[in-house]
Structures are given as C-alpha cells and as structure tokens.
Amino acid sequence: xxxxxxxxxxxxxxxxxxxxxxxxxxxxxxxxxxxxxxxxxxxxxxxxxxxxxxxxxxxxxxxxxxxxxxxxxxxxxxxxxxxxxxxxxxxxxxxxxxxxxxxxxxxxxxxxxxxxxxxxxxxxxxxxxxxxxxxxxxxxxxxxxxxxxxxxxxxxxxxxxxxxxxxxxxxxxxxxxxxxxxxxxxxxxxxxxxxxxxxxxxxxxxxxxxxxxxxxxxxxxxxxxxxxxxxxxxxxxxxx
Amino acid sequence: xxxxxxxxxxxxxxxxxxxxxxxxxxxxxxxxxxxxxxxxxxxxxxxxxxxxxxxxxxxxxxxxxxxxxxxxxxxxxxxxxxxxxxxxxxxxxxxxxxxxxxxxxxxxxxxxxxxxxxxxxxxxxxxxxxxxxxxxxxxxxxxxxxxxxxxxxxxxxxxxxxxxxxxxxxxxxxxxxxxxxxxxxxxxxxxxxxxxxxxxxxxxxxxxxxxxxxxxxxxxxxxxxxxxxxxxxxxxxxxxxxxxxxxxxxxxxxxxxxxxxxxxxxxxxxxxxxxxxxxxxxxxxxxxxxxxxxxxxxxxxxxxxxxxxxxxxxxxxxxxxxxxxxxxxxxxxxxxxxxxxxxxxxxxxxxxxxxxxxxxxxxxxxx
Numbered sequence: 001x002x003x004x005x006x007x008x009x010x011x012x013x014x015x016x017x018x019x020x021x022x023x024x025x026x027x028x029x030x031x032x033x034x035x036x037x038x039x040x041x042x043x044x045x046x047x048x049x050x051x052x053x054x055x056x057x058x059x060x061x062x063x064x065x066x067x068x069x070x071x072x073x074x075x076x077x078x079x080x081x082x083x084x085x086x087x088x089x090x091x092x093x094x095x096x097x098x099x100x101x102x103x104x105x106x107x108x109x110x111x112x113x114x115x116x117x118x119x120x121x122x123x124x125x126x127x128x129x130x131x132x133x134x135x136x137x138x139x140x141x142x143x144x145x146x147x148x149x150x151x152x153x154x155x156x157x158x159x160x161x162x163x164x165x166x167x168x169x170x171x172x173x174x175x176x177x178x179x180x181x182x183x184x185x186x187x188x189x190x191x192x193x194x195x196x197x198x199x200x201x202x203x204x205x206x207x208x209x210x211x212x213x214x215x216x217x218x219x220x221x222x223x224x225x226x227x228x229x230x231x232x233x234x235x236x237x238x239x240x
Numbered sequence: 241x242x243x244x245x246x247x248x249x250x251x252x253x254x255x256x257x258x259x260x261x262x263x264x265x266x267x268x269x270x271x272x273x274x275x276x277x278x279x280x281x282x283x284x285x286x287x288x289x290x291x292x293x294x295x296x297x298x299x300x301x302x303x304x305x306x307x308x309x310x311x312x313x314x315x316x317x318x319x320x321x322x323x324x325x326x327x328x329x330x331x332x333x334x335x336x337x338x339x340x341x342x343x344x345x346x347x348x349x350x351x352x353x354x355x356x357x358x359x360x361x362x363x364x365x366x367x368x369x370x371x372x373x374x375x376x377x378x379x380x381x382x383x384x385x386x387x388x389x390x391x392x393x394x395x396x397x398x399x400x401x402x403x404x405x406x407x408x409x410x411x412x413x414x415x416x417x418x419x420x421x422x423x424x425x426x427x428x429x430x431x432x433x434x435x436x437x438x439x440x441x442x443x444x445x446x447x448x449x450x451x452x453x454x455x456x457x458x459x460x461x462x463x464x465x466x467x468x469x470x471x472x473x474x475x476x477x478x479x480x481x482x483x484x485x486x487x488x489x490x491x492x493x494x495x496x497x498x499x500x501x502x503x504x505x506x507x508x509x510x511x512x513x514x515x516x517x518x519x520x521x522x523x524x525x526x527x528x529x530x531x532x533x534x535x536x537x538x539x540x541x542x543x544x545x546x547x548x549x550x551x552x553x554x555x556x557x558x559x560x561x562x563x564x565x566x567x568x569x570x571x572x573x574x575x576x577x578x579x580x581x582x583x584x585x586x587x588x589x590x591x592x593x594x595x596x597x598x599x600x601x602x603x604x605x606x607x
Contacts, residue, residue, distance in 0.1 A: 050559050051559065071562070071568075073565055073566060073567055073568075076563060076565040081563075082563050084563075087560055088554060088556040090560065090561075090575060090578065091578065092575065092578020092579045092580075093561075093574055093575060093578040097574065098561070101566065125578070146564060146565065
C-alpha cells in the first residue's frame with residue numbers, strides 16, 4: 001500500500017527525517033513510537049504533502065505510484081486520509097459542510113455522527129470551542145466519511161478520556177477490519193492498541209527508525225526502560 | 241399614487257438590479273413597499289394596517305406631527321444636516337403593532353450623473369415591532385452617480401426595529417448615508433448592513449443614541465471590497481442612559497479595495513455593556529483593511545470590550561480542507577463564505593435565507 005524509500009525531509013532548513021525506509025502492506029496497521037520532536041508528525045505531514053515539508057531525497061510510493069509531486073488533495077483522491085493531532089479551528093465552516101462534501105450519503109453521515117456523539121456539533125464551526133475529546137471524535141468522523149484506504153492517525157487518543165477512547169477505538173477497529181484498509185498510527189499512551197490489531201511497531205528517534213517488532217512488547221519495554229533502550233539496542237534496520 | 245404592481249413601475253432592464261438589493265417586487269413577502277427612482281417617488285403602499293408609508297414631503301403635509309421629527313435627532317446631537325434633499329420615505333409603525341413581514345423601501349439611482357439626496361424618517365411607536373429592509377441600487381446607465389441618504393430613526397418605549405440595508409451600487413457611484421437612531425426606554429434598534437458589490441466611495445458613520453434606560457443597539461456589517469472601491473464604514477453607539485447595551489460587529493473581505501472599519505462606543509452612564517468586533521480578510525496584495533475601534537468612558541461601572549483581527553486566510557486552514565479533498569480554490573471559497581456568513585447578522589430566519597441567496601449570487605461570481 002505505502003512504501004517509503006530513503007526519504008529525507010527538511011523543515012525550515014533543518015533536516016528532520018533522515019533516509020528512512022518504511023513499507024506498509026494492505027490490511028496492515030503500523031504503530032510508530034518515539035519521543036517528542038523525533039519526526040513522527042513530520043513523517044505524516046510529508047506523506048500528506050503539506051507545504052513546508054520539503055523532500056530532499058527519496059520517494060513515497062502509494063499503491064505502486066510515486067506521489068512525491070502530487071498536491072495534498074490529489075493524494076486524498078488516491079486514498080490517503082489523516083486524523084490530525086492539533087487541527088486548526090475554522091470560523092464559519094461548519095462540521096456538517098465538511099461532512100456533506102465528504103459523503104453524500106446522508107443516512108450514513110447521520111449514523112456515524114450519532115455513534116460518535118457529534119450530532120449537536122454538526123452545526124458548529126469545525127473545532128471552534130470543541131473540547132479535546134470532541135476534536136478527536138470530529139477528526140475520526142471526518143476521516144471515516146472520507147473512506148480512505150490508508151489512514152494516518154496522529155495521536156488519536158491524546159487528551160481523550162477513557163470512555164471516549166473506548167468509543168473511538170471500537171469505531172476505528174470496525175473501520176480497519178474492512179478489507180484492504182491500512183493505517184499508520186502515532187501513539188504516546190499506547191491505549192489505542194487495546195482496540196486495533198496492530199502487528200508491527202517501530203521507534204523513531206532523531207529522524208530515524210531504530211527498532212521494529214511487536215508493538216505491545218515494544219511499548220512495554222519503552223515504558224519500563226525509556227527510549228534510550230531503543231538506541232542502545234542498535235538494532236537499526238530497515239523496517240519491512 | 242400607487243400603481244397596481246410594483247414591478248410595473250420599473251423598466252425591464254432595472255428589475256434584476258432592484259431585486260438584487262433585497263426588494264421583493266411581487267410584494268408577497270412584504271407588508272409595505274416604497275420605491276423612489278432618482279427624485280421621483282414612484283410607488284408606495286401598505287398591505288397591512290398599522291403602517292404609514294409614503295414620501296417624506298407628502299407626509300410632512302399630511303401629518304402635522306411628522307414635522308416634529310424632521311431633523312430632531314440632529315438637533316439632539318447638535319449636528320447639522322444637508323437641507324437640500326428631495327424625496328425619501330416616511331415610515332411609521334403604530335403603537336403596539338407587531339408587523340410580521342418586513343417593510344421594504346428602495347432608493348434607486350437611474351440617470352447618469354444624477355445627485356440623489358433624500359431624507360428618510362422611520363418611527364416605531366411604543367411597543368411596536370417591525371423589520372425594515374431597504375435596498376439602494378444604481379442602474380447600469382447611472383454613471384458617476386451620487387447618493388446622499390439621511391435617515392432618522394425613532395424607536396419609542398419598548399419598540400423593536402430590525403433594519404437591514406443592502407447596498408448594490410456600481411464602481412463609479414459615490415455614496416454618503418447619514419443616519420441617527422434615537423432609542424427610548426427598553427427599545428431595541430438593530431442595523432444590518434450589507435455591501436458586496438463595487439462602489440467608488442462610500443463613507444458613513446451611523447450613530448445610535450441609547451437615550452433611556454434598558455435600550456439596546458446593535459450594528460452588524462458585511463463588506464466585500466472590490467479593486468478601486470473605498471468603503472469607510474463606521475458605527476457609533478452613545479450609551480447615554482444606565483443599563484444600556486450595544487454591540488458593533490464588522491466583517492470585511494478585501495479583494496483589492498480599501499476598507500476603513502470604524503467603531504465608536506461612548507459610555508455616558510453606569511451599568512452599561514458594550515462590545516465592538518472587527519474581523520478582516522485580505523485576499524489580494526493590493527487590498528487594505530484599516531480597523532479603528534474606539535471606546536470612551538469616564539465611569540467605572542462599565543463593561544466595554546473590543547477585538548479586531550485582520551489578515552490573510554490561514555494557510556493551515558486551507559491545508560486542512562485540502563487534506564479532506566477540497567481543492568485550494570474550493571477551500572478558500574468555503575472559508576470566505578463562512579467568514580461572510582449571514583449568521584453574523586442579527587436577521588430573522590426568513591430574511592436570513594433571502595440575504596444568503598443574494599450574497600451567494602455575488603460571491604459565486606467573485607470565487
């Protein structure tokens with residue numbers, strides 16, 4: 001589904017991602033761990049093609065095609081969707097307007113809004129005065145209406161209480177269980193792994209992948225010994 | 241004086257232009273209508289009891305009390321006003337009348353190089369409620385036109401006036417509205433102003449005087465500034481009595497023209513609350529928006545605030561929508577439409593739909 005080869009990315013003149021390689025197949029969920037500032041969000045934003053994330057070398061292949069030069073909206077058309085960690089507030093643009101753009105199926109929109117407790121938010125300006133949990137539910141709502149084949153989830157559970165994590169986790173899991181859906185998930189808390197079946201995890205530190213393995217075991221080790229263990233391990237290898 | 245149908249008073253080529261300033265020529269959704277072209281009062285009639293509507297000169301002849309209102313608001317503020325006016329409307333809603341459908345009035349500039357100068361008087365008697373929509377527009381032939389409109393509003397005790405003014409000028413027309421609203425005890429004056437088409441120069445600074453306890457005023461403006469246009473638009477509220485409230489809100493989008501958004505709140509008594517807000521979006525490098533908010537008080541027991549924000553569309557917002565599949569152009573358009581949302585005006589639902597429709601027609605050409 002997604003293949004990244006020797007990708008180096010510069011942001012404001014500083015190299016953030018350093019020759020990274022990554023491959024995520026159909027029906028596969030990859031979890032990325034890493035300390036703050038290690039380059040995880042840069043990776044997601046580069047895959048989306050946002051401005052300011054300058055690819056200096058390497059390539060991003062999606063469904064067999066190189067997408068380096070595609071505009072963001074073209075990448076979306078190819079089947080990539082993102083759930084933001086910190087989305088902007090847009091005054092005057094209602095959540096319902098975005099929902100109607102993403103899906104013409106009114107019944108489906110209504111049902112998903114109800115399931116994510118967002119019915120009353122539909123007529124509000126997107127993200128304006130939304131709580132942390134509401135923002136995450138709104139992000140999940142939008143990206144699922146978009147129905148992408150490949151989901152980029154940037155800290156989907158941060159700032160969300162346990163009840164809402166459970167709700168979002170089950171909605172997300174139902175979605176990912178569908179055929180040929182894949183995802184790359186960034187997580188700090190690891191809670192999301194209780195709901196989605198991720199078989200692979202990796203650790204990013206200082207713009208490089210340092211380790212790969214079973215995500216739950218990796219997360220336990222990180223919790224116990226910190227990210228320093230990942231660098232000491234020196235099992236620096238291409239993640240495939 | 242009245243003709244059987246309002247649209248028959250207009251030349252066919254003027255019908256669209258007059259309609260685009262919010263006039264319902266069928267009158268189906270209106271309780272009363274007034275139309276003046278150049279200096280000529282062409283049409284007026286009321287379809288409901290409790291409303292007086294006619295030309296100002298005729299009203300001064302017919303109603304002895306009308307003369308007491310003429311120039312009264314200017315005298316109370318020690319201000320002078322141009323006396324060389326001709327035409328304008330006199331609208332009065334009688335005591336305790338609640339008028340469900342809006343009254344409409346149109347001042348139309350038809351001839352080339354004409355200077356239209358009108359004096360309007362609007363009286364809402366004690367306990368009455370009314371919506372008034374006025375459309376001012378210029379015919380294609382009205383090149384280098386000039387419009388001066390004096391409006392005096394009197395909202396008596398417990399009255400409610402929701403006044404919506406739609407300006408639909410053209411790039412070589414100069415406009416000078418001069419308005420004062422006198423608001424009595426417990427009464428409400430709401431002004432909604434919409435100017436989305438090109439204009440050469442429009443300068444106005446309407447004033448509301450909250451002269452008795454518990455009165456309220458709100459000024460709301462939506463402005464779209466085209467290249468070559470100057471819109472110097474202010475709103476002033478003098479909070480003269482205790483327990484009064486005011487709000488001034490302006491949204492301006494510059495496509496290359498200049499907007500000066502002024503606002504002035506003056507507290508002259510205690511226990512007042514007032515807020516002033518101006519937001520501007522500049523979409524062209526040639527555009528200018530200058531926000532000048534002013535607040536004045538000699539008293540402690542007041543609650544006054546203002547906020548102003550001007551800038552271009554946030555790149556992050558565009559990218560966010562692109563990441564949902566919008567093109568950059570579609571993302572910009574939906575953000576601008578949202579910014580100019582008619583919900584920011586204090587309109588009743590039935591007028592909201594109408595004004596949104598008018599706005600959509602203009603914005604869909606601009607974006």
